[in-house]
Amino acid sequence: MVGIVFSSLLYLRGVRGIVGRVRGFPTWRPKCFAAGVIVLFLALASPIDSIGHMLLWVHMVQHWLLIMIAAPLILLGSPGIPMLRGLPKVVRRQALGPFIASPFVRRCLALLLNPFTGWMAFALVNWTWHYPIFYGAALESNLVHRFEHASFLAGSMLFWWQIIAPWPWKARWSDAALVVYLLAADVQNTIFSAIVTFSDSVLYSNYLATAPALGWDALRDQRMAGAFMWTAGQVVMLPAAIFLILRALKMVRPKPFVARERPATVSHLTEPFDLLRVSWIGAFLRKRAARESIRWTLAFIALILVIDGFFGPTDAPSNMAGTLPWTHWRGLVVIALLFGGNFLCMSCPLMAPRNLMRRWWKPRFRWPSALRSKWLAVGLIAIWLITYEAFDLWSNPRATALIFVGYFAAILLIDGLFRGGSFCKWVCPIGQFHMTQSLVSPLSVSVRNTAVCATCIGRECIRGSDSGHAKSASVSLSISVPGCELELFQPAKRGNLDCTFCLDCVDACPHDNVGILTQSPSVALTDRRWGSSIGRVASRIDVASMLALLSFGAFANAAGMTGPWLDLVAAVTYSFELTSTVVVEAAMTTVAIIILPVILMSCAALISSRISRISLRESLCVGAHTIVPIGASMWCVHWFFHLATSASTAIPVMQRALNDVGIAWFGQPEWAESCCGPVPSWLLPLELVLLQLGLVVSGWMVWRGSAQRTGRHAILASIPWWTLSLILWFVGVWIVFQPMQMRGTSTL
Amino acid sequence: MSFRASIPWLACGLAVACCLRAQADGGAVVDRGRYGAYDATIFLAPVPPSAGAIDFSILLSRSGEPQLIVPVHIRAEGPNGSWTEGQMHDADSGNRLLRACSLTLGSSGTWRISIQIGENTADFRSFEISVNPTPPPWRTSLPWMILWIPVALLLVAREILVAGQRRRRGAWDDSNRFSATILR
Numbered sequence: 001m002v003g004i005v006f007s008s009l010l011y012l013r014g015v016r017g018i019v020g021r022v023r024g025f026p027t028w029r030p031k032c033f034a035a036g037v038i039v040l041f042l043a044l045a046s047p048i049d050s051i052g053h054m055l056l057w058v059h060m061v062q063h064w065l066l067i068m069i070a071a072p073l074i075l076l077g078s079p080g081i082p083m084l085r086g087l088p089k090v091v092r093r094q095a096l097g098p099f100i101a102s103p104f105v106r107r108c109l110a111l112l113l114n115p116f117t118g119w120m121a122f123a124l125v126n127w128t129w130h131y132p133i134f135y136g137a138a139l140e141s142n143l144v145h146r147f148e149h150a151s152f153l154a155g156s157m158l159f160w161w162q163i164i165a166p167w168p169w170k171a172r173w174s175d176a177a178l179v180v181y182l183l184a185a186d187v188q189n190t191i192f193s194a195i196v197t198f199s200d201s202v203l204y205s206n207y208l209a210t211a212p213a214l215g216w217d218a219l220r221d222q223r224m225a226g227a228f229m230w231t232a233g234q235v236v237m238l239p240a241a242i243f244l245i246l247r248a249l250k251m252v253r254p255k256p257f258v259a260r261e262r263p264a265t266v267s268h269l270t271e272p273f274d275l276l277r278v279s280w281i282g283a284f285l286r287k288r289a290a291r292e293s294i295r296w297t298l299a300f301i302a303l304i305l306v307i308d309g310f311f312g313p314t315d316a317p318s319n320m321a322g323t324l325p326w327t328h329w330r331g332l333v334v335i336a337l338l339f340g341g342n343f344l345c346m347s348c349p350l351m352a353p354r355n356l357m358r359r360w361w362k363p364r365f366r367w368p369s370a371l372r373s374k375w376l377a378v379g380l381i382a383i384w385l386i387t388y389e390a391f392d393l394w395s396n397p398r399a400t401a402l403i404f405v406g407y408f409a410a411i412l413l414i415d416g417l418f419r420g421g422s423f424c425k426w427v428c429p430i431g432q433f434h435m436t437q438s439l440v441s442p443l444s445v446s447v448r449n450t451a452v453c454a455t456c457i458g459r460e461c462i463r464g465s466d467s468g469h470a471k472s473a474s475v476s477l478s479i480s481v482p483g484c485e486l487e488l489f490q491p492a493k494r495g496n497l498d499c500t501f502c503l504d505c506v507d508a509c510p511h512d513n514v515g516i517l518t519q520s521p522s523v524a525l526t527d528r529r530w531g532s533s534i535g536r537v538a539s540r541i542d543v544a545s546m547l548a549l550l551s552f553g554a555f556a557n558a559a560g561m562t563g564p565w566l567d568l569v570a571a572v573t574y575s576f577e578l579t580s581t582v583v584v585e586a587a588m589t590t591v592a593i594i595i596l597p598v599i600l601m602s603c604a605a606l607i608s609s610r611i612s613r614i615s616l617r618e619s620l621c622v623g624a625h626t627i628v629p630i631g632a633s634m635w636c637v638h639w640f641f642h643l644a645t646s647a648s649t650a651i652p653v654m655q656r657a658l659n660d661v662g663i664a665w666f667g668q669p670e671w672a673e674s675c676c677g678p679v680p681s682w683l684l685p686l687e688l689v690l691l692q693l694g695l696v697v698s699g700w701m702v703w704r705g706s707a708q709r710t711g712r713h714a715i716l717a718s719i720p721w722w723t724l725s726l727i728l729w730f731v732g733v734w735i736v737f738q739p740m741q742m743r744g745t746s747t748l
Numbered sequence: 749m750s751f752r753a754s755i756p757w758l759a760c761g762l763a764v765a766c767c768l769r770a771q772a773d774g775g776a777v778v779d780r781g782r783y784g785a786y787d788a789t790i791f792l793a794p795v796p797p798s799a800g801a802i803d804f805s806i807l808l809s810r811s812g813e814p815q816l817i818v819p820v821h822i823r824a825e826g827p828n829g830s831w832t833e834g835q836m837h838d839a840d841s842g843n844r845l846l847r848a849c850s851l852t853l854g855s856s857g858t859w860r861i862s863i864q865i866g867e868n869t870a871d872f873r874s875f876e877i878s879v880n881p882t883p884p885p886w887r888t889s890l891p892w893m894i895l896w897i898p899v900a901l902l903l904v905a906r907e908i909l910v911a912g913q914r915r916r917r918g919a920w921d922d923s924n925r926f927s928a929t930i931l932r
Contacts, residue, residue: 102912
């Protein structure tokens with residue numbers, strides 16, 4: 001079902017720009033495709049499917065809908081080209097392009113689309129699946145039943161392909177030959193139907209038990225099924241044969257093609273998607289005041305959380321500071337990063353008071369040269385991860401509130417003393433997390449047209465501007481528009497690292513040449529070119545350490561809530577006769593996020609560098625970038641688990657907080673909502689798919705990095721890093737199968 | 749896209765919504781026969797049953813007329829004396845003709861299922877089902893764990909094709925009119 005919806009969306013996207021404007025693609029084609037999709041849903045997802053398990057003739061109706069109605073209608077919609085065009089450009093060119101252009105693949109396609117193959121596939125599928133053994137297997141196993149339907153659809157599509165010849169393919173046989181082709185298929189259908197209709201015994205024993213339940217005798221049901229197949233098959237095939245005969249006699253001619261007035265345009269397919277060009281979202285995001293209003297809103301929410309954290313109940317599941325940041329905010333983080341970009345830094349509540357302060361207070365100092373690296377952030381991230389596990393920060397609303405206050409104090413102090421976005425760029429561990437994970441996001445702030453930047457002499461995107469393109473954004477000319485505070489020069493920016501999506505560069509650019517464009521996710525991870533602010537990825541050991549720490553941290557953080565980890569902590573604490581688990585948790589997390597990564601990555605880098613004859617440093621730096629996708633997938637899996645299982649915890653804590661201030665409009669807290677919701681059945685498959693996505697992208701990045709640097713020995717040089725990615729994937733899979741400690745549900 | 753052009757797609761969405769709403773459940777027939785004055789067919793899913801949550805559905809009729817109001821009670825007794833019970837509701841069934849109830853059968857072995865229709869003790873019947881042990885979770889999720897292998901193989905095939913095409917004639921899309929037309 002997901003496949004049908006996905007295919008329809010692809011078709012819808014790809015058909016724009018060609019329908020009615022290209023010869024061979026008149027307006028009736030999309031309508032046929034839509035009708036085919038409706039019939040497909042009727043056949044597969046309606047009560048027909050369930051009653052088909054109980055009555056043979058209903059099952060035959062289902063097969064008839066699939067073979068004789070849905071397949072030809074979908075082919076009349078000529079789905080091939082629109083669906084190819086509906087794919088993102090990078091997928092069309094980079095992933096499918098080599099296959100489509102391959103002579104081998106074309107030979108296979110030619111063989112598959114041969115009339116003999118089509119006829120044989122149709123007949124073979126029909127006879128095989130109606131053989132009692134296979135038919136019974138399909139009734140008893142859902143998986144086999146699905147495979148049966150898929151093969152019916154595929155076989156019938158191959159059959160109808162020859163007759164319909166979807167654009168732009170042309171029919172291989174003449175109309176006269178196709179009449180024979182069609183009638184031969186009709187004959188085999190007649191023979192089969194006759195066998196079923198005139199059989200004296202019940203061929204499919206499964207219906208002996210089920211048909212009487214609905215008031216049918218099994219043999220009568222079978223005869224009804226045979227008669228239906230017989231007549232319904234003729235109803236479709238004979239008119240098709242008559243049409244072909246009339247066309248062969250030139251009594252039916254296609255209507256002359258009249259193109260629509262506007263010329264064919266495919267700009268939406270060739271230009272990258274730009275979020276800032278989407279009508280209302282783009283207009284909203286381009287307004288500085290709108291972005292500031294998001295930050296103030298979140299700052300207000302943060303203030304409420306701080307108050308509730310300090311003065312509310314100490315029990316985390318009943319306190320907003322114990323649930324909203326750790327369950328809901330983090331869930332939104334992964335969704336935004338997975339489907340968008342670093343919108344979390346864009347809406348950071350810390351920036352609201354900081355920007356207000358900077359209106360009157362201009363910092364005097366430049367961030368010290370000795371600290372202009374990621375090492376400080378690396379240390380803070382490590383401390384953050386260790387303290388989170390050791391002190392169970394998520395279960396302590398007071399500590400959460402204290403962290404909020406500490407964060408606000410830190411940004412006001414640092415950005416009050418130092419110019420630019422010093423806190424965001426060099427200090428903030430959460431910001432580094434967002435920037436790192438957004439390396440695999442599909443959206444990036446980047447230039448629309450590099451040629452415009454080549455002629456730009458003002459470089460306003462980094463220096464700032466007195467007006468920018470803000471003339472149209474109703475900003476007064478007297479207001480100075482700042483350039484990028486994180487020193488990112490747009491034409492040389494690579495990926496989302498160090499980009500907070502503040503969109504100052506969008507405001508500052510006088511050519512309106514900066515947008516939020518689609519990027520190939522992860523492509524920045526293997527970009528060899530020099531990047532503004534970050535230099536070359538192959539030489540930044542501090543950046544590599546940060547990426548590795550956050551990637552391994554994903555697994556340590558997720559493992560920390562599993563049963564075996566907690567058992568191990570308890571066992572070690574008991575064996576050393578300690579009174580608290582803090583030291584053990586801290587030690588185990590240190591091993592997981594520092595010692596293990598150092599050992600594993602050093603081994604992989606050492607072996608890889610020996611094989612590829614590049615420096616150990618370069619091998620380590622490039623390798624650290626390649627494990628970011630698998631790490632990002634683990635963060636997604638972990639945090640999405642909490643959101644999916646504990647999303648409803650927001651309701652009672654907010655009801656409680658409102659009741660505490662005397663607002664009883666929303667009733668008493670529904671604490672039942674807060675405890676032990678069942679894990680949805682779709683969650684585990686989703687987690688496994690996300691982990692595999694991370695594995696595949698990581699493996700692909702390893703290959704690209706090796707191929708760029710080592711040429712002939714690329715495969716050998718990739719093996720150590722592939723092995724590391726596989727180890728991480730195994731750990732991730734192990735984690736998702738473990739019993740999990742819920743958040744926000746502990747004591748109620 | 750104009751409103752007229754969007755009509756087929758709106759119809760498509762409506763059909764999908766209707767189909768999903770009307771989607772039916774059921775499973776394999778485990779028992780069929782007279783329950784006192786009623787004709788009943790009991791369905792079970794998943795097939796074969798394994799320890800854990802099992803969905804029971806009942807199709808109930810009396811003199812050929814579907815019975816949708818009479819209360820139906822189901823009780824399952826396990827091999828080690830454990831038992832569980834529940835009421836079968838049409839709200840728990842996707843198929844409007846059926847009524848369903850999900851029972852958690854905690855262990856493998858032979859379970860006796862007893863079904864009481866209405867208040868009359870004559871409208872009662874029981875039967876046995878064999879419940880398999882719960883498979884380890886990784887085994888039931890295996891199809892979701894091996895998806896990366898075909899993707900990786902496709903990526904390898906792509907690399908081989910690209911290398912071959914480069915070797916033969918330089919950039920593939922500049923020399924191939926068909927591909928360049930589709931993939932531009």
